[in-house]
Amino acid sequence: MVSQRPRAATLTDVATLAGVSIATASKALNGRGQVKDETRRRVLQAAEELSFQPNALARSLISGQTKTVGLLTSDSVGRFGIPVLLGAEDAFGAGEMAVMLCDARGDSIREQHHLRTLLARRVDGLIVVGESTDPRPSISRNLPVPVVYAYGPSEDPDDVSFVPDDVAGARTAVQHLVTMGRRRIAHVTGPTHYRAAQDRAEGTRAALAEAGLELVGGEPMFGVWSQRWGRQAAEIVLKLDVDAVMCGSDQIAAGFIEAARDRGKRIPDDIAVVGYDNWEVLAAETRPPLTTIDTNLERLGRTAAQHLFAAIDGKATSGVHLMPCRLVIRESTVRA
Amino acid sequence: MVSQRPRAATLTDVATLAGVSIATASKALNGRGQVKDETRRRVLQAAEELSFQPNALARSLISGQTKTVGLLTSDSVGRFGIPVLLGAEDAFGAGEMAVMLCDARGDSIREQHHLRTLLARRVDGLIVVGESTDPRPSISRNLPVPVVYAYGPSEDPDDVSFVPDDVAGARTAVQHLVTMGRRRIAHVTGPTHYRAAQDRAEGTRAALAEAGLELVGGEPMFGVWSQRWGRQAAEIVLKLDVDAVMCGSDQIAAGFIEAARDRGKRIPDDIAVVGYDNWEVLAAETRPPLTTIDTNLERLGRTAAQHLFAAIDGKATSGVHLMPCRLVIRESTVRA
DNA sequence: CCTCAGGATGTTAGCGTTAACATTCTTGCG
């Protein structure tokens, strides 16, 4: 194995090869100062030849900017973190920002540790992604860098948080059901102690009230965020006189649809079903494909990143920003 | 908004506050050299007071090690990248390694660009995660840092790649079916041009041959990696005399099971079904839950990271390493 | 032919840290 691993070239190497001083080389490469065309050409060629990449560490040490942000997430599965990451990368774009990803796996010790190393690496800012929309303890106290919270807001109102507007999202979903002529609507959702479940229930109630309707069964059916619960719930709901079900998640909706089909119900003819999250792998594969609310996490991530930018530049905002959700209409609510 | 953002403390600040020179402060903090207990205590307290974090940039500039690796992925959705990332983080563990994540989204220009910035930031090594198990062009030529390929191997045999052993995995799956007394086995899988589909078909054939059996239908049924295809395939397969189906992915298996149930087939009594990937959200939620092959990506990521470590320390391996897969038995193959 | 503006290039300090080396302070012992 030859494996000659050329150590990365330094500016001195380039300068030497081009026969100039490092200052001239630096100017030539960065287009600053006065450099004769011929000289610049020689330097550029030398740099090319050595595949010179200016050492970002040295640069950062001087400028005090690393052009790096840390993304601190708690949801290992990446369900929420990934879209946010993508959105953030998007916002940073060709802007040369890099993202350092750390997964705390729900462990606050680990989170603390990651926070330390990110600060040691002098990231310019932090994005904290929660694993749920429930408010979480702030980490921003006296940090030397700005922080934005995505998906899960900070408990501290002085922090900046971006959270999907679940109340409005659920309202949109139910309004859609009403528009499609449904009147007897039930709501099956996740655990009571989840903010998301509460918000979505609230939005559902609001939309029903606006339409002069009441929730079938009187109360939302709280359970867990699983397909299994969706199926169990179906058995209960189907005994009621219902023409639509608003589900708190796509998983629940998928379970519901499956069980309803098993019991001979036609979706959407007998019962319309709407989910929440627009988790494509699920929502696009149910039969029929699922009408659902897209929480637009990628956009949320992009916005969060943009605000982080602004904050890095000293233009701080604060407070919880509710991000609009989007209704994605598929066939589970629309009669052919 | 007060927002007093204290600039990060420097070693000089600590030294000044403790009333010693920076050298002494450095020694005290790093436990090197001779420092009086009383002095060390003072320094430590000063550091605490200023929440001092040594600037990793300066440190790296000297040591030439950033304790950072770049993870270059192409699968935005994170299906494969995430477990690998988690495994890698695991391997790095408390080892203070950080991961810089870049998503090329299948665009080689973007990949090139990310590669540049990662090198500029002087990462110690790179993990390249493919979006499929198909070999991909090498990026390792003359790079100043070691590279390992995970999931998608490099075309260059001098590189180090870690790939799930799909042939063996499929063989295990089919052997399991045979052990459970199945004899008439069909194979429904993804597109022919996927290496994964080819490998899994090969493993399936091998296991059948060993058992003196032939594939029902003679040929594997190639299609796409979707639930929809699984359902379509079911319509065809159910016309044949079949007591088991080996599916090329969990998605296909989920579709197959659904359609088979619709047609009144009992799983596993009439037909046993085995999937591939152990994609929990799917495999655990089919009815019955799906027996499947776990490609162990997290372990793969961990191993890749460990080898990257070794390579960083100069102990290079090379070649494609096939990583064993694991059979996960659930109820879709086991009669109650 | 000299001067000088200003273009071209070079020298150097400094970013925050470590490590090699230099200096100062204790002590124990002859």
Added chain:
DNA sequence: CGCAAGAATGTTAACGCTAACATCCTGAGG
């Protein structure tokens, strides 16, 4: 009391780069 060993602390170069400043060079104008 003097002195050396060695503990404790300090000084400084170096990492790779940028930017401020210094120097050198060219040629136009007098």
